[in-house]
Amino acid sequence: xxxxxxxxxxxxxxxxxxxxxxxxxxxxxxxxxxxxxxxxxxxxxxxxxxxxxxxxxxxxxxxxxxxxxxxxxxxxxxxxxxxxxxxxxxxxxxxxxxxxxxxxxxxxxxxxxxxxxxxxxxxxxxxxxxxxxxxxxxxxxxxxxxxxxxxxxxxxxxxxxxxxxxxxxxxxxxxxxxxxxxxxxxxxxxxxxxxxxxxxxxxxxxxxxxxxxxxxxxxxxxxxxxxxxxxxx
Ligand code: DX5
Ligand code: ZN
Numbered sequence: 001x002x003x004x005x006x007x008x009x010x011x012x013x014x015x016x017x018x019x020x021x022x023x024x025x026x027x028x029x030x031x032x033x034x035x036x037x038x039x040x041x042x043x044x045x046x047x048x049x050x051x052x053x054x055x056x057x058x059x060x061x062x063x064x065x066x067x068x069x070x071x072x073x074x075x076x077x078x079x080x081x082x083x084x085x086x087x088x089x090x091x092x093x094x095x096x097x098x099x100x101x102x103x104x105x106x107x108x109x110x111x112x113x114x115x116x117x118x119x120x121x122x123x124x125x126x127x128x129x130x131x132x133x134x135x136x137x138x139x140x141x142x143x144x145x146x147x148x149x150x151x152x153x154x155x156x157x158x159x160x161x162x163x164x165x166x167x168x169x170x171x172x173x174x175x176x177x178x179x180x181x182x183x184x185x186x187x188x189x190x191x192x193x194x195x196x197x198x199x200x201x202x203x204x205x206x207x208x209x210x211x212x213x214x215x216x217x218x219x220x221x222x223x224x225x226x227x228x229x230x231x232x233x
Contacts, residue, residue, distance in 0.1 A: 020184050020207050022232070023049035024225045025083050027190070027212035029065060030163040036070070037077040046221035047229075050081040050105070052190070052210045055098075060112055061087035061160040068097045075102030085133065085190065085210075087160045088112065092119050099126040107131030107154050107188075110142050120149045131188065135160065136168050140177045147181050152208070157201070158191025163212040167192030172204045179205025195231050202232030 026048050031039040040051055053071060058064040071084060081104035088094065091108035092115070098106055106123045110116055110132055123130035131152035132143055136159055147153065155175050158165035171189070179187055188208035189201045198209055209228055218224035 020186065022202065022229050023208045024228050025050045025052040025188065025208055025210045026215045026221070026225070027052040027054055027163065027210050029054045030212035030216040036074060040074055040077045043221055044078065044080045047225045048080055050083040051078055052083045052085060055084060055086050055088060056161065057088040060089045060109065063161045068094070068101050071098060071103060072101035081105060083107070085154065092122060095119065095122045096126065099128055103128060105129040105131055105152065107133050107152065109133045109135065111135055111138055116146045117149065120146060134174070136171060140174055140181065152186040152188055153178050153182055154188040154190055155206070156191055157189050157193070165192055167197045172200055175201055175204035175206050193228065195227050198228045199232040
């Protein structure tokens with residue numbers, strides 16, 4: 001194969017996996033829940049590539065957040081894909097409901113059930129994109145035999161439960177390892193993403209950045225989204 005010469009030292013070495021386009025997925029967990037529809041419209045207008053929706057059941061994660069009816073209500077306000085992150089036990093019980101509610105991507109935790117293959121098929125059979133999620137304490141080896149089936153892997157960079165937690169730097173090595181497994185499919189990171197940590201996760205191979213508190217504490221959603229998207233370049 002002919003070698004393509006390039007002046008950019010940032011291009012990956014020949015044969016190395018190429019990370020796809022950077023996408024920003026604001027997490028509405030840190031938004032004003034009394035104005036969710038408006039918040040979602042404002043985020044899409046500000047350039048969000050998708051809206052990240054954190055679903056917690058008080059069992060798998062130590063918090064209770066958003067359920068199916070809220071996702072269904074948000075659908076008509078949301079002009080970009082809805083990225084539903086299930087932090088719940090027995091995710092298989094709720095996949096069809098979240099699909100009916102209008103989810104575009106459903107991600108579930110490898111730690112949450114015994115039959116991840118079956119859950120991935122359930123999601124894909126409904127015509128949605130399927131993602132698998134790793135808690136900080138879980139090795140990427142746990143997904144070795146299902147990774148071929150998914151559209152996206154989500155590497156948690158904090159423990160599930162709350163916005164505003166500190167990024168766990170040890171996750172950078174996991175992001176590199178997962179990128180090597182994924183080729184050019186989406187690798188999402190979630191937790192503690194701001195202008196300091198975004199360049200690090202992008203360098204390690206992440207391309208979908210979830211951000212909650214960073215975006216919602218900013219004065220301008222558009223500036224915050226642009227900063228995260230461009231800070232690693
Ligand atoms: C944590 C959630 C995250 C959270 C991220 O369990 O999955 O999506 O909202 O919030 P920040 O960006 O504030 O760490
Ligand atoms: Zn999340």
